[in-house]
Amino acid sequence: MSGLTTISRTPRATAQADGAGASETLSEIWRALETLTDPEIPVVSLREMGILRDVRGDASQGYEVVITPTYSGCPAMEQIHDDVLTTMRQLGHKASVVTQLAPAWTTDWMTTEAHEKLRAYGIAPPLACATSAAHANASESKTHVLTFAKRTAANQNIACPQCTSNNTTEISHFGSTACKALYKCLTCLETFDYFKPY
Numbered sequence: 001m002s003g004l005t006t007i008s009r010t011p012r013a014t015a016q017a018d019g020a021g022a023s024e025t026l027s028e029i030w031r032a033l034e035t036l037t038d039p040e041i042p043v044v045s046l047r048e049m050g051i052l053r054d055v056r057g058d059a060s061q062g063y064e065v066v067i068t069p070t071y072s073g074c075p076a077m078e079q080i081h082d083d084v085l086t087t088m089r090q091l092g093h094k095a096s097v098v099t100q101l102a103p104a105w106t107t108d109w110m111t112t113e114a115h116e117k118l119r120a121y122g123i124a125p126p127l128a129c130a131t132s133a134a135h136a137n138a139s140e141s142k143t144h145v146l147t148f149a150k151r152t153a154a155n156q157n158i159a160c161p162q163c164t165s166n167n168t169t170e171i172s173h174f175g176s177t178a179c180k181a182l183y184k185c186l187t188c189l190e191t192f193d194y195f196k197p198y
C-alpha cells in the first residue's frame with residue numbers, strides 16, 4: 001500500500017450465479033449506496049471515503065454490505081450501518097452489514113474525489129501516509145494503536161483550502177473531531193480543519 005491507493009469502483013462480482021442479471025443488480029446496489037455519505041463529512045460518499053468495501057451475495061440469499069470504520073469507536077458508524085440497511089430495504093433486498101476491521105482503514109483509501117470534495121468543503125485533505133508500511137504491520141499484529149502522529153504537521157506544510165497558501169500553522173492538534181487538527185492560514189487568516197493521515 002503506497003501513496004494514494006485508488007479503490008476499485010467496480011463492484012466485485014462475488015455472486016455470478018445469474019450472470020448479467022446478478023451483476024446488474026449489484027451495480028444498482030452500488031449506485032444506491034453511492035448516495036450515502038459520511039455523517040461527519042456530508043459531501044463525501046462512503047465509497048469515496050473508502051468505508052464501503054464490498055457488496056456480496058445475491059437476491060435469493062440476501063446481500064452483505066462490507067464496511068470498514070474510519071477509526072475504532074467512530075460514532076458515525078452506527079448511523080452508517082442504519083443508512084445502509086435502509087437503502088437496501090428501499091431497493092427491496094434482504095441485507096446485513098458486515099463490519100470488517102482488518103485491514104484497518106487508512107486515509108490512503110480515500111479517493112482523489114474525496115480529497116477534492118474535502119478541499120471544496122473547507123477541510124484540508126490528508127497527505128499520504130508516510131508510514132504506510134508501519135501501519136500495515138500494526139494492522140497485521142492486531143495491535144493497531146490509534147496515533148495521530150505529529151510528524152506530518154512538523155515537516156510538511158498543509159495547504160490552506162481557501163487560498164491554497166502553504167503558510168499555515170497548527171493551532172490545535174484536535175479540531176472539530178478527533179481525526180482532524182485545527183489549522184490557521186497566515187495568508188488569509190482563515191482557520192480550517194486538516195484531516196490527519198493515519
Ligand SMILES: [Zn+2]
Nearest residue numbers: 160163185188
Ligand atoms: Zn488561506
